[in-house]
Amino acid sequence: MxxxxxxxxxxxxxxxxxxxxxxxxxxxxxxxxxxxGRSAINERIDAGATATPVPLASKVPTPTGTAGTAGPGPATEDTWSRVTVTGRYDPANMILVRGRTVESRVGFEVVTPLLLADGTAVLVDLGWIPPAPGGATAQPQVPALPTGEVTVVGRVHESESASGAVSDRNGLLETRRITVPRLAGHLPYPVYGAYLLLDEQTPAADPAFAAVPIGHANxxxxxxxxxxxxxxxxxxxxxxxxxxxxxxxxxxxLDTRPLDRAADGHPAPTGPA
The missing domain is CATH 1.20.58 (Methane Monooxygenase Hydroxylase; Chain G, domain 1)
Structure with a gap:
């Protein structure tokens, strides 16, 4: 058969x-x-939310290059870790990241280098602020940052992969993506190869900064x-x-049903009326 x-x-x-x-x-x-892979990311996000912060250098390699370079990125299992680090903000090299959405509103994330005692720096995402009146790209008025020593607790975020142009507008660097190696090229010191999403800091951050939500992978x-x-x-x-x-x-x-021609796209014969 x-x-x-x-x-x-x-x-x-x-x-x-x-x-x-x-x-x-x-x-x-x-x-x-x-x-x-996405399930593992979600597990790290959930674990980091309640973890005791550890020193930054234990999760992200310390940069050893020259000024304007970025160090190695963190290991995959160290992303979203909760870390702490102490230094001084460098508002002269503040970075505005435009086109960022929080609660359906488009505005800017403010990323500022935190200068450490060893001469290196780590980029800290302080949070989201709305644009100035005039449109989603109108440069905002950034709240003043602490001038003295600051202790930061934040989540390790790997460098964003898509590179975007970095421009200087009114004395502030501006970009659409937080691509650490590209941003490091505009800074006068070596930079850690990941940035931090701010959880808390001492002294406290200005309440004008809205926390950047950490979304789970679908x-x-x-x-x-x-x-x-x-x-x-x-x-x-x-x-x-x-x-x-x-x-x-x-x-x-064994199969004499009159559906054979219909199965081939032809109507089955009906016989004489």
Whole structure:
């Protein structure tokens, strides 16, 4: 009954089915990897929210290069760690990051280097402020920063990958992305290879700064894709078996239903009226 499966036509259909199923399984495995990676990110975010802060240098390598360079970034497992560091803000090299949204409002994140005793600096995202009247890109009036020694507690955020142009507007650096190596090139000291999202500081930060929310990665979407691609792969194999079985029954005269022509896109004969 199934010798027809060895004909070139059916061998070709089998090959296409197997290739399609293999591709769909690979896509499912890729989405599974993304699900695991995003789940790990969410776990680090949750763990860091309540962790006791540790010294910055224990999570991010100390930069050893020259002025205008950035040190190595943190290990993956150290991102979102809660760290503490003490230094002095350098408002002369403040960076405004435009086009940032908090609670559906577009404004600026204010990133300022914190100068450390060893001559290095770490970029600290102080928070979000609205633009000045006149539009989303109107440069804001930034609240004054503490002039003395400051102790910062923040979350380790890896450098943003997409590079953007850094411009000087009214004496302040401005960009759309916090790409640490690019920003380091505009600063007169070596910079840590990650920046900090401010949790708290002593003395306290100006209340005009709104905390930048830390969003969880949407890992459930990836899990849905995993199920979808595995289901498609199974459907392709089951569909091949169903069609082959029906063809075998037809060849053996066991399937005489008048649906054969309809299955090929033609209406089934109805006979004389």
């Amino acid at each position: 199934y010798r027809f499966l060895l004909t070139p036509r059916w061998l070709g259909i089998l090959a296409l089915t197997l290739v399609a199923s293999y591709v769909m399984v690979q896509l499912a495995d890729w989405q599974l990897d993304r699900y695991r 890992n459930w979407q990836n899990l849905g894709y995993v199920v979808q691609w595995y289901a498609f792969a199974a459907m392709a194999l089951v569909g091949y078996g169903w069609v082959a079985r029906r063809e075998a029954r037809r060849a053996a005269g």
